[in-house]
Amino acid sequence: MKKRWYEAGLAFACTRCGNCCTGAPGAVLVTPNEIARLANAVELDRDAFRAIYTRKISGEAISLREKSDGSCVLYDPEQGCTVYQSRPRQCETFPFWRGIVASASAWESESRTCPGLNRGPTRSANEVDAISRRDGTFSSARSRLLSPQKD
Numbered sequence: 001m002k003k004r005w006y007e008a009g010l011a012f013a014c015t016r017c018g019n020c021c022t023g024a025p026g027a028v029l030v031t032p033n034e035i036a037r038l039a040n041a042v043e044l045d046r047d048a049f050r051a052i053y054t055r056k057i058s059g060e061a062i063s064l065r066e067k068s069d070g071s072c073v074l075y076d077p078e079q080g081c082t083v084y085q086s087r088p089r090q091c092e093t094f095p096f097w098r099g100i101v102a103s104a105s106a107w108e109s110e111s112r113t114c115p116g117l118n119r120g121p122t123r124s125a126n127e128v129d130a131i132s133r134r135d136g137t138f139s140s141a142r143s144r145l146l147s148p149q150k151d
């Protein structure tokens with residue numbers, strides 16, 4: 001088997017700086033199960049949560065909305081993520097996304113905006129692979145949407 005560039009593992013510890021929840025617009029995909037969990041966290045029913053907090057982005061894919069400044073609709077500058085315990089898989093698996101662990105240069109590029117990279121506990125290469133396989137980003141959205149019970 002070909003050696004991975006992160007064979008020695010990758011270190012990460014979130015500093016809760018909020019950079020990944022703010023700044024340039026993006027998409028945070030949510031599956032039906034994640035919507036149900038998030039709706040429960042903010043004490044709304046699913047339909048109300050979908051109407052207030054989500055938007056369709058492509059086909060069946062649904063993303064959380066953003067505020068006018070680009071920050072996540074569920075991010076609070078004082079509190080940070082307001083649904084941290086119920087956060088979607090895309091947030092939970094960051095920064096071990098396929099696109100970020102694809103190369104050392106992609107990882108180093110991400111470290112310029114996320115101060116949590118290269119600090120704290122080290123995940124083994126096999127742990128990184130396991131997380132990145134279920135990263136929850138758009139590239140894996142189709143299979144997730146087809147198998148929402150696997151959330």
Ligand code: SF4
Nearest residue numbers: 014015018020114116
């Ligand atoms: S950018 Fe990195 S360190 Fe900052 S909140 Fe996001 S994951 Fe944590």
